[in-house]
Every structure is written in structure tokens, then in C-alpha cells.
Amino acid sequence: MKLKIQSLNIGIKNKKDDAVCFEIPRGSKTSIVSTKNKFAAAPIIFNKKNIKNIKPRYLFINSGNANACTGKEGYSNLKKYAKKLSGKLNCEDNEILFFSTGIIGEQLPISKILNSIDKHKFPFNSSLSSASRAIMTTDKFPKIVQKRIKILDQEIKIQGICKGAGMIEPNMATMLAFVFIDVAVKQRFLRKLLMDCISETFNKISVDGDMSTNDSVVLVSTGENNKIDMSKTINQNRLKRELLITFKDLSLMIIKDGEGATKILEVDVKNALSPSQAKKLCYAIANSNLVKTAIYGEDPNWGRIIAKIGSVENIDFDVKKVKLYLNKILVFKSGIATSDAKSSKLKKSMKQRNIIISLSLGAGEKGSSIITADLTKKYVHINSAYTS
Amino acid sequence: MKLKIQSLNIGIKNKKDDAVCFEIPRGSKTSIVSTKNKFAAAPIIFNKKNIKNIKPRYLFINSGNANACTGKEGYSNLKKYAKKLSGKLNCEDNEILFFSTGIIGEQLPISKILNSIDKHKFPFNSSLSSASRAIMTTDKFPKIVQKRIKILDQEIKIQGICKGAGMIEPNMATMLAFVFIDVAVKQRFLRKLLMDCISETFNKISVDGDMSTNDSVVLVSTGENNKIDMSKTINQNRLKRELLITFKDLSLMIIKDGEGATKILEVDVKNALSPSQAKKLCYAIANSNLVKTAIYGEDPNWGRIIAKIGSVENIDFDVKKVKLYLNKILVFKSGIATSDAKSSKLKKSMKQRNIIISLSLGAGEKGSSIITADLTKKYVHINSAYTS
Numbered sequence: 041m042k043l044k045i046q047s048l049n050i051g052i053k054n055k056k057d058d059a060v061c062f063e064i065p066r067g068s069k070t071s072i073v074s075t076k077n078k079f080a081a082a083p084i085i086f087n088k089k090n091i092k093n094i095k096p097r098y099l100f101i102n103s104g105n106a107n108a109c110t111g112k113e114g115y116s117n118l119k120k121y122a123k124k125l126s127g128k129l130n131c132e133d134n135e136i137l138f139f140s141t142g143i144i145g146e147q148l149p150i151s152k153i154l155n156s157i158d159k160h161k162f163p164f165n166s167s168l169s170s171a172s173r174a175i176m177t178t179d180k181f182p183k184i185v186q187k188r189i190k191i192l193d194q195e196i197k198i199q200g201i202c203k204g205a206g207m208i209e210p211n212m213a214t215m216l217a218f219v220f221i222d223v224a225v226k227q228r229f230l231r232k233l234l235m236d237c238i239s240e241t242f243n244k245i246s247v248d249g250d251m252s253t254n255d256s257v258v259l260v261s262t263g264e265n266n267k268i269d270m271s272k273t274i275n276q277n278r279l280k281r282e283l284l285i286t287f288k289d290l291s292l293m294i295i296k297d298g299e300g301a302t303k304i305l306e307v308d309v310k311n312a313l314s315p316s317q318a319k320k321l322c323y324a325i326a327n328s329n330l331v332k333t334a335i336y337g338e339d340p341n342w343g344r345i346i347a348k349i350g351s352v353e354n355i356d357f358d359v360k361k362v363k364l365y366l367n368k369i370l371v372f373k374s375g376i377a378t379s380d381a382k383s384s385k386l387k388k389s390m391k392q393r394n395i396i397i398s399l400s401l402g403a404g405e406k407g408s409s410i411i412t413a414d415l416t417k418k419y420v421h422i423n424s425a426y427t428s
Numbered sequence: 429m430k431l432k433i434q435s436l437n438i439g440i441k442n443k444k445d446d447a448v449c450f451e452i453p454r455g456s457k458t459s460i461v462s463t464k465n466k467f468a469a470a471p472i473i474f475n476k477k478n479i480k481n482i483k484p485r486y487l488f489i490n491s492g493n494a495n496a497c498t499g500k501e502g503y504s505n506l507k508k509y510a511k512k513l514s515g516k517l518n519c520e521d522n523e524i525l526f527f528s529t530g531i532i533g534e535q536l537p538i539s540k541i542l543n544s545i546d547k548h549k550f551p552f553n554s555s556l557s558s559a560s561r562a563i564m565t566t567d568k569f570p571k572i573v574q575k576r577i578k579i580l581d582q583e584i585k586i587q588g589i590c591k592g593a594g595m596i597e598p599n600m601a602t603m604l605a606f607v608f609i610d611v612a613v614k615q616r617f618l619r620k621l622l623m624d625c626i627s628e629t630f631n632k633i634s635v636d637g638d639m640s641t642n643d644s645v646v647l648v649s650t651g652e653n654n655k656i657d658m659s660k661t662i663n664q665n666r667l668k669r670e671l672l673i674t675f676k677d678l679s680l681m682i683i684k685d686g687e688g689a690t691k692i693l694e695v696d697v698k699n700a701l702s703p704s705q706a707k708k709l710c711y712a713i714a715n716s717n718l719v720k721t722a723i724y725g726e727d728p729n730w731g732r733i734i735a736k737i738g739s740v741e742n743i744d745f746d747v748k749k750v751k752l753y754l755n756k757i758l759v760f761k762s763g764i765a766t767s768d769a770k771s772s773k774l775k776k777s778m779k780q781r782n783i784i785i786s787l788s789l790g791a792g793e794k795g796s797s798i799i800t801a802d803l804t805k806k807y808v809h810i811n812s813a814y815t816s
Contacts, residue, residue, distance in 0.1 A: 078747050079738035079763075109734055111764030144731035145765045253735050329717070329803070330811060337812030343532035346497055347640050350467035359466050375467075376499035377533045415717070417808045423718060424725030424804075 041065035044164035047174040051152030052104035057174035062099040075255040081108035083138035090134035097135040104142040108253035172201040183293040197222040214252040224263030234259040241287035300418025308409040318408035332415035338390040342371040361402025429453035432552035435562040439540030440492035445562035450487040459622045463643040469496035471526035478522035485523040492530040496641035560589040571681040585610040602640040612651030622647040629675040688806025696797040706796035720803035726778040730759040749790025
């Protein structure tokens with residue numbers, strides 16, 4: 041059995057496809073990570089109940105309405121929708137995992153949805169590309185990766201889609217990603233793959249360091265391809281390397297779609313005393329509006345970065361040991377600016393699309409990094425002009 | 429002896445006054461709170477050494493150059509400048525407290541400064557108003573409070589100046605405040621007054637919750653007025669109430685001067701389990717770009733606020749008990765929007781200059797609040813157009 045895809049309209053958006061149903065081959069393994077937001081949406085709560093006991097057979101995603109902050113009515117709507125769908129698909133309600141993305145705080149147009157599902161035939165003849173479009177909300181472009189890699193002489197297929205534009209969508213429950221591999225791996229290894237890949241990718245892109253009410257990342261191993269022995273470490277490592285690239289590519293598409301973004305900013309902290317201190321500094325720098333506007337203005341304004349670093353509480357370091365690099369050019373050392381800090385080489389480098397801030401704290405051996413976008417007038421325009 | 433003031437030019441700015449010297453009457457008591465930023469400027473380090481052992485006789489402030497991130501040379505420059513000044517003023521170097529505000533990372537024009545101080549006569553005949561202008565950097569207006577309050581039949585004089593525009597100045601070391609009371613109080617009570625007033629005012633205004641490299645607040649009790657018995661609790665309480673208002677007025681002027689700000693946003697968290705959880709939530713909401721742009725757009729976008737609240741880690745509450753008010757109108761309760769959340773009354777209220785977000789967590793009895801400004805296109809413009 042193969043992975044099957046159906047894009048459809050269920051009456052949330054006008055005419056355009058606003059839903060996708062994935063039929064997962066029997067024997068697939070599925071691993072899922074969802075938002076820790078306390079106001080988690082109805083589908084997040086629904087999935088958490090079901091994923092423990094049952095192997096999912098379908099993933100059903102709708103865009104346009106997040107079904108978040110919708111209370112009992114929202115959850116009851118989801119149950120109606122699940123019941124209708126399970127009847128159509130001839131499965132149990134709890135064999136479907138649900139994902140919603142779109143506006144927060146509005147009830148689903150439930151009669152329209154039930155009616156649309158009822159009428160739909162589910163031939164499962166859509167492409168991944170059409171699915172990538174159906175899950176878009178304010179995304180400016182669809183986000184899809186499809187590739188084949190070779191392990192020995194055998195091909196492995198990795199494919200995935202995602203949606204979102206960082207955490208910067210207006211009142212939208214933001215990020216969803218679905219990645220499929222066609223080889224069979226054990227559930228425990230699948231979980232580890234997902235967690236490792238997320239921690240290096242989706243958990244390292246952010247505008248303000250939090251998850252919205254609906255964020256979810258799903259990894260499915262379908263087992264359609266049984267020609268490769270995935271119990272071998274060498275094959276596992278190869279798969280992990282490639283999957284990491286896929287996750288990275290997808291997550292970067294989200295940053296690139298960030299509203300009004302003109303630059304990709306990577307913040308890299310090294311030689312911290314602990315990983316958590318490194319991470320805290322990364323976020324502090326990456327989320328500083330003064331830093332983000334300087335990057336937008338192509339201004340090598342290291343003073344803002346240093347002032348921010350010094351203001352973060354509970355970070356152990358000696359100011360004299362701090363080294364700060366902008367686009368790999370050393371700008372601050374021994375408590376004072378270097379001669380390069382005002383160089384034309386540095387100024388010129390700020391015109392690049394990809395900007396790197398690297399900090400060496402001189403306190404230990406731990407590090408962390410994060411990728412974000414600049415803060416632009418267009419960002420403010422989009423997010424203030426939007427009316428809820 | 430009375431408080432004496434001299435504004436002057438010491439060669440940092442072109443012609444305009446760029447320095448102020450306060451001569452504090454003998455017998456004055458001085459209390460000072462300075463930035464915790466690890467990259468504290470040279471004057472901050474200098475003052476910390478001296479305030480312990482000596483009673484300051486002068487406060488000397490320069491604007492235009494922060495003398496921060498200037499290393500050994502910056503500190504040595506400050507010592508030269510202190511020596512020259514103490515010679516002129518006939519005191520010890522360490523009887524002068526120094527404050528600098530302005531650009532980070534540039535050395536002081538030390539020969540110009542020494543030369544200017546040398547030539548200056550120090551007649552101490554300036555007004556507080558001229559001092560309030562001399563300490564400005566990118567401030568759009570001078571910030572001054574002068575008032576007399578009555579305790580029994582006697583008048584007390586409270587006067588103060590400050591400078592800064594939140595934490596949002598471009599590459600500037602930002603906030604300085606100097607407040608003088610003419611009555612004599614004990615050092616310990618003065619300290620308590622300062623700390624209590626700061627925690628309710630200057631520590632509750634912020635754009636990103638940190639202090640820059642030079643921030644300082646100074647409170648001086650000069651003792652010129654000895655007609656009131658300040659050992660009486662009733663008089664102390666009256667003084668404290670009035671001083672709190674003065675600090676609040678000064679700190680609000682800073683927010684109002686925030687670059688590009690069009691709205692004053694107050695975030696008020698109640699019924700949290702602990703003060704620290706309440707404070708953490710206040711900052712998270714107040715520093716959210718999505719919230720700040722919604723306020724700018726006059727959009728009652730409660731979904732962004734709720735999503736932010738839910739994403740903050742380690743806050744104890746039950747989502748069903750959360751109540752959210754926008755301009756005192758209940759918009760979210762029992763996990764769902766109220767009917768008022770889309771009302772025209774609410775929309776209209778967003779046009780006010782002062783916006784209040786009030787959150788009741790239903791978890792305990794602790795609270796916190798913070799005042800900030802909105803995030804505007806002008807903010808991005810100013811902070812990206814600035815070139816270091």
C-alpha cells in the first residue's frame with residue numbers, strides 16, 4: 041500500500057482547497073510533536089488522547105480556521121467532523137489525527153464542513169504539491185520537499201510539506217509540517233529521528249521563541265520500501281543526515297516566508313557554560329528589536345548586540361573574554377571594539393541576505409544557535425493593518 | 429547651602445550644552461541605583477568604587493558619549509576628566525559621581541573635554557530646566573518635574589530630571605534620572621524610598637525588559653529644609669507618596685518619548701501564583717511584537733494575547749479560569765471569546781491613547797504590571813535608518 045493524498049474543499053475557504061487527507065499505508069509508524077501552548081487547539085487535545093492507544097490511519101488537515109480558543113463547542117464540532125469523516129473513510133474516529141491552521145477564536149462552519157465531507161468521494165488522487173497549497177493560510181508560497189536518496193543501491197524517498205511564516209502570522213495558528221519516509225523503521229527510532237531533527241531545525245527557527253496554539257510536526261515511516269535493512273546503524277545514520285537536511289530546508293522556507301522579512305539572521309553562541317545559557321542568549325539577541333531593525337537597516341551596529349548580551353540575567357561570563365563576530369568579522373574583543381568594527385568590509389557584508397552573528401563567551405564549551413528574520417516596516421504594516 | 433546647578437559645554441556636542449554639574453549641599457545624602465548590565469560603562473564602575481567610602485559632593489553628567497565598551501582607555505579618560513574637574517572644584521576625585529549617556533563604543537574626546545573644563549568658571553548659576561536640556565541625547569523633549577508639597581504647614585520641594593526614551597534608543601546608553609528632595613532623611617530611609625519608587629516606576633517601564641550599559645537613577649536628600657521632622661512615620665509616608673508620583677511622572681515621560689510611539693500600553697496581571705510569574709507574563713505580553721503592532725493598528729486582537737500567554741513556560745494556571753480584559757472590557761473567559769470580543773464598543777476603545785490589557789489568571793493572589801509603548805513603522809524606520 042502506498043501513501044495516498046486527497047486535497048479538497050470543506051467549506052471554510054471559498055472554493056479553494058482548504059483541507060488535505062493523507063491515507064497512511066497500514067503498518068506505517070507515526071510520530072508527532074505538538075505545541076506546548078496551554079491554549080492548545082481542539083485538534084491538539086483530540087490527537088493527544090488518541091495517539092497513545094491507536095495507530096493512526098489518516099491525517100486530516102484543514103486550513104483557514106484553527107479551532108483554537110473555541111471551548112466546548114469547538115471540541116464538539118471536531119468530534120462531529122471526525123465522526124462524519126470516519127464514516128466516509130470506513131475507520132474509527134480515533135484512527136484519524138486532526139490538524140487545523142487559521143484564525144483563532146472562531147467556531148468552525150460545522151454544517152458546511154459536514155455537508156462537504158458527505159458529498160466528497162475521496163478518490164485519493166491528489167499530489168503532494170496540491171496538498172502543500174491546500175494547507176496554506178497567509179503563506180506567500182507553498183513549501184514542499186521531495187527527494188530520493190541512495191542507500192547502497194536502493195533508493196529511499198523522503199517527502200514533506202509545511203506551512204507557516206515563523207511565529208509572525210497575524211492571529212494565525214501557525215506552523216504545521218508533515219514528512220514521510222518510505223522505509224520502515226522502529227517506532228522508537230522514528231521518535232528519536234523526529235526529536236533530533238526538530239531540535240536542530242523547527243525548534244531553532246523563531247521570531248519570539250514560542251509555539252502557537254496549533255503547531256505540529258509529524259513524521260511517518262510508511263514501510264512501502266522494504267528493500268533496505270534499517271536496523272543497520274550505517275543506514276540509520278544516512279537516513280538521519282538526509283532527513284535533517286529535509287527538515288532544515290522546510291524550516292528555512294518558513295523563515296523566508298516571514299512577513300516582510302528581507303534578511304535571514306543566524307545567531308550562533310559558542311563557549312557558554314551550559315547549553316541553556318547559550319540558548320537563552322541566542323533568543324535574547326535574535327528577539328531584540330534593536331538588533332533586528334539594525335539588520336534590516338544593514339547597519340553593523342555591534343553596540344546594540346553587546347548591550348543586549350550584557351543585560352541578560354544569569355549568564356556566566358567575563359566581559360573581557362567575550363568575542364563578537366558579525367559575518368565572521370571580529371568586531372568586539374577584550375571589552376572594546378576592534379579596528380574592523382568600523383571597516384568598509386564589515387559594512388559591505390551587511391548587504392548580504394544571510395547575516396551571521398557569532399558570539400564566543402569564553403566561559404565554557406557549550407553552544408546553541410537560532411535562525412530568525414529581520415524586523416521591517418512591512419512587518420509592522422502587515423501586522424497592524426490586519427483586523428481581527 | 430543650597431543645591432547648585434551648572435550646565436556647560438565640554439566639547440562633545442557642537443556648541444550646545446552637553447554636561448551638567450550638580451553641587452550637592454554638605455550634609456546631603458545620596459542614594460544611587462545603576463544598571464546591572466555586565467558591560468557597564470566606565471562611569472558606572474568608577475561610581476561603584478567611590479560611593480562606598482565617600483559622600484559625593486558633585487554629580488557630573490555628560491551627554492553625547494556613553495563611555496561604554498571603551499576598555500582601559502575609556503576608564504583612564506574618565507580618571508583624567510575626574511582629576512581635572514576635582515582640581516577646578518577643589519574636592520577629591522572620588523567626591524564626584526559621574527554619569528554618561530550617548531553613543532556606545534567611542535572614546536571620549538578627552539583633550540577637548542580637559543580643555544573645556546579648564547576654561548570653564550563654574551559659577552553654578554544654571555536652572556534645572558537648562559540641566560534637563562543638557563542631558564538630552566535623542567530625546568524629543570526635556571523631562572523635568574518641580575513641585576512643592578505641604579506637610580503640616582511646611583513646604584517640601586521635590587525636583588527631578590531624566591532623559592531617555594525607553595530602551596529603544598539607537599545604540600544609545602539610555603536612561604538617567606536625578607531627583608532631589610530638600611528635607612533631610614536618614615540614609616537607610618533614603619535608600620528604601622529610592623528602591624520602592626523605582627520598583628513601581630522606572631522598573632516597570634520597558635520595551636524589552638533590560639537595562640542599558642549606563643542607566644542610573646539618583647535620589648538626593650539635601651537637608652536644606654530642616655523645618656519638618658522626617659523621623660515621623662506620617663511625614664515619611666506623605667513624602668513617599670509624593671515622590672512616587674514624581675517618579676511615575678518622570679518615567680511616563682520616557683515612554684511618551686519612545687521612538688515612534690503612538691500609544692501607551694499598560695499590561696496588568698492579577699491572580700497569579702507568584703509575583704515572579706505575574707512579572708514574567710507582563711513582560712511576555714508587553715514585549716510581544718504581535719501584541720504591540722495590534723495596539724498600533726488599534727485592533728482588539730485578543731487571540732495574539734492569549735496565544736502569547738499560553739506559550740510562556742512555567743506559569744501555573746488553568747486555562748478555564750483565565751479572564752482577559754481589553755480596556756476593561758471582558759473579551760475572553762472559560763477558554764472562549766465573550767460576545768464583547770467583537771463589539772463596536774471594544775473596537776472604539778482601541779482608539780484611545782492609553783490602552784490597558786488586564787489579565788486575571790485565577791491561580792493565586794499575586795500581581796504585577798508594566799507600561800510600554802506600541803510598535804510602529806516609525807520605530808522601525810528610526811532604528812533601521814540610524815547608522816552606527
